[in-house]
Amino acid sequence: MIVRFWLLDVNSEVENGKSEVWLWGIEDSGKRVLIIHRDFLSYFYAVAEEEADPSFIVQKISKGDFPSVTGFEVVNRKLFGKPVKAIKVYCNDPNIIPKYAKAFRDFEGVKDCLEDDIRYVMRYLIDNNVTPCCWHEIEVEEEANVLGIEVDTVYLAKKPPTAVKRIDVPQLRILGFSMACYGREGSPKPERNPAILISVATNQGDEKHFVVGENKDDRLVLQAFADDVRRFNPDILVGYGVNERDWPYLVERCRKVGIKLNVDRAKTEPHTSVYGHVSITGRVDVNLADFVDEFPEVKLKTLESFADYLGVMKTSERTLISDVDVADYWDDAGKREALKKFSSENVQCIMRIAEAILDFAIQLSNLTGLPLDHVGTAAAGSRVEWFMMKQARDACELVPRRVEQPYRPYAGAIVLKPEAGIHSDVAVLDFKSMYPTIMIKYNLSPDTYVSAKEPVPAEGVYEAPEVKHRFRKEPAGFYKDALLYLIAVRDDIRSEMSKVAAGSREYMVLDARQKAVKVITNASYGYAGWIGARWYAKPVAEAATAWGRHIITNTIEIARKAGLKVIYGDTDSIFVKNEPQKIGEITAEIAEKLGLEIKLDKVYMSVFFTEAKKRYAGLLPNGRLEIVGLEVIRGDWATIARNVQEKVLEIVLKENSPEKAAKFVQLFIRKLRQKQFPFRDLVIWKTLTKPAEEYAVKASHVEAAKMLRKAGWELTVGDKVGYIVVAGSGRLYERVKPYVFASYDEVDLEYYVNKQVVPAAVRVLESFGITEEQLLGSKTAEKETRSLTEFF
């Protein structure tokens, strides 16, 4: 019997001493199924030394005591482009593979063992061309559901599945949840603090709240939550920070109160697995917080600010309750409803973010081949790597082991010093996807590199400028093939998108897919230069930037020779005076001489530069202000400073009136001194980049973090600390408090005037001759205005 299914999740189990792959799927009919594949043999490679005879090696190995080996196969493969003979060693116990590989490395004639570090499930997926979040067909027979798996049917696979060309996603059941814990000793601990409130929502519109009674006994809450999950039987569970917080807490708490947390489809408990994701057998656990990094505009990566950014729930319309205050809200009869409302809003945010994110997550999973519950937690480098592994297999390239590499920096891109001040009518030209384009054009790939000691091959080489790294022209390296594939796929998707209604379900899926393709394409250069990469290839990255510098330098020269004033440039772009005819001419000349396409990206009606690189603001014809690098878009400046600078830029660029801007700043400062701005606009957020003890110098956010920790609130590396500068004496770091512990009365307003608002404003206004003193002015308002008026 043939079954057609969409692959939701995959895991492996050991049954009667034999490994089997479990494929969790959804059929067209909506049936949830489990397909068990029993006879997939895993393997690793023993790579033979150049002079060695592989069959001799096989003979020798056969005499050793390796009971799990079931067979050998001598094959031709490549390693970093060099042909090698390899012995594929099949084993019936996947778990013993690393041990055998280690032993085999010592055999005479064996250069190395490879791919022993690829887990059984991933081996299965790659070798059979099975991709998660995609439709497949498979020959199966029905099997008795002896284990009581919570699916409609259990099948036994007769053959590996084959992919079906279909892009649609079945109707998935999604359940989101959010929890609150009661504690007054700092960060809640499952050993001592109950889960007082769990809010649950589904994509079928249900919303439920499980709340403890007055005795705060959470057994019923936990049980009801687990029962409700099983009743709804979701395919996907979503939350925010669930892998590191909610799931471990729930598991521990249930253990403590003597309940089994049964929320999966196979009667096991949630367990932490690779990349730190929590695995819930038969379902997919998605931590939405893993996807906030795709939006660098979101500075503070909390649920509420992510939701605010996506436009699903405005923070300004909410009463936010920080962890520090949960117990107070619970204990105060008048405030408890607010806590419930907060929890309900949180789970609503989660559901709406899921709606906005899941299409992308699904497409990224499908493109990289990483299961949906891994793909979020996997770092950018891993995502590229898994994508490349599939490409490598097609090219018969062996997957190298990850080897510890020393960090060796190399030269990157060129940035021009801008001409400070305001320029009007400025065109921005740029090379789209410059590094991927260069990598394709010059066949930059780990398997095409010709080292300095090697002779030039017959087909010739491309030699990078400056660094002189050489890459064979033929055949195409697997990076080139991979990048060409990605670009072709993206073009296909875009043409498909133009055929369907914008905003339709199909359009959204296609758009999510082209975004996933873009993410992988753009990360490929960085991957090549990453020392953690299996295919770390410094010459590839170094040659890409060298060609990039060559191209942009020549572009600047061509523009100048054509009489175009070059105002600024960074990596792959140039800012020139907008003269369409000349731009047309140089575009053609660049294409002809450099073989790369430069395009008009946008025209600024006016653009403002400081003396510094990477910081400017431009006014677009539609009236939108684009701000780059300046304090406005920096998350480590207080909101008041960002707001004042944004307004100054707007006045300067739209009204061309620095004087008006200066007066605005003076008024702003008066309001600040009168405490007219919300307290939260004074909070400064900075990331803890290492454990507090490891800092070489005292720093404000670290001191604030220590104060939080003293009160029991644990922070880990990567967390952002929000602090307030309070009145007092001494160093800055001696005058800060976590914002949750501070009140408006303690604030050192003069710090915010002198070190936040004024510097942010002066950054822009000093170009127009306005000084800090003028903005601060003298004591009375009249005098301020007069001195400024006199100045002009």
Place this chain on the structure above:
DNA sequence: GCGTTCAATGTACCT
């Protein structure tokens, strides 16, 4: 002993 100078430290940004 005290104020100034400046390299080092730390964070976040740009492409």
Place this chain on the structure above:
DNA sequence: ACAGGTACATTGAACGCG
């Protein structure tokens, strides 16, 4: 835990002065 290039605030030790 994708790269290098860059700006800027703050710290803290060295430096200069007398």
